[in-house]
Amino acid sequence: MASSSSLPPSRRSVFDAAYIRAEFAAAGISPHFIPLIWKYVLQNPRCGDLDGVTSLPAAAYALLRQKFRPITSTLTTAAESRDGTTTKLLIRLQNGESIEAVVMRYDTRLGKYDGKPRLGGVRSTLCVSSQVGCKMGCRFCATGTMGFKSNLSSGEIVEQLVHATRYSQIRNVVFMGMGEPLNNYTALVEAIQVLTGSPFQLSPKRITVSTVGIIHSINKFNNDLPNINLAVSLHAPDQDIRCHIMPAARAFPLAKLMNSLQSYQNESKQAIFIEYIMLDGVNDQEQHAHQLGKLLETFKAVVNLIPFNPIGSSSNFKTSSDQNVKKFQKVLRGIYSIRTTIRQQMGQDIAGACGQLVVSLPDERPAGGATLLSDIEDLRI
Secondary structure, three states: OOOOEOOOOOOEEOOOHHHHHHHHHHOOOOHHHHHHHHHHHHHOOOOOOOOOOOOOOHHHHHHHHHHEEOOOOEEEEEEEOOOOOEEEEEEEOOOOOEEEEEEEEEEOOOOEEOOEEOOOOEEEEEEOOOEEEOOOOOOOOOHHHHOEEEEOOHHHHHHHHHHHOOOOOEEEEEEOOOOOHHHHHHHHHHHHHHHOOOOOOOOHHHEEEEEOOOHHHHHHHHHHOOOOEEEEEOOOOOHHHHHHHOHHHHHOOHHHHHHHHHHHHHHHOOOEEEEEEEEOOOOOOHHHHHHHHHHOOOOOEEEEEEEOOOOOOOOOOOEOOHHHHHHHHHHHHHOOOOEEEEOOOOOHHHOOOOOOOOOOOOOOOOOOOOOOEOOHHHOOO
């Protein structure tokens, strides 16, 4: 798949795995040194050079100085939500563009699992971006108003985690930030392979990739990214409504998408997360809940109902009432036995909530009194 990296060829991120491995191989340097370099940068995120990495061959230091930078992006601003549960990071890339990533803090002890109290404690999830802007043009999403500018390199994706570790120990990563991850497939796969290896060692089960439904990429997802969670931004139970609110859905007919997801599930044996934004009078009626229930009746799925986040006066949509959201949930749970959650809203006051990521950052500071929430990425069937 063609990829338009946002980095010039001269100085690349040390986390661009394929590039650094190729350069090391060409120079006759063992790739086993690469995780040591990554560990050094992870522990020293503000380092200006890589001379402090110990035990490398002399040729490696020369190569690193010539062709790599420890981190190519810059953390410009960090905005804290008033309740202290969310931090939105504004990150400037080497090419001058900016992206956003969001740290969300949860308490896994909240809520119950199979009727029993859940174990655990405070955990943090990082929502990362995969592109600058997005070409999908979903009408309810702020990122869609930016249009598409460029793909991130795998290194720029990984660097978001490096920046985030300055604020919290990250347990989960969700690709639900700016961009359509499966439209930057090669970099996505490479970044996840880095994140699940040394020194990051994230569990594949703690990584979730969200897509509007890029069928050809879903068809190879399990082979390339086994045990990674797949979330599908379905948002409507039929093709007409999907096309109305998600213009890109025209390229991915719902029947073909569901066939692809069924094949994926048959192969992977994993549950699929279904994301469903609740838009007043558009897709939130009881009839829509029944349609969705029938659509998913052959699937092992978790439906996550997402209250719509207003993205400014230009928005043509309104948030569903709490009553409609709960009624929708009741239909899916009670009649179709589909596990259905309602997403807790986090970071709205700093435009860090779902659908609000567009490059603009208000000056917000912590106000204390944090209320920790239960992490939806911890759900298991």
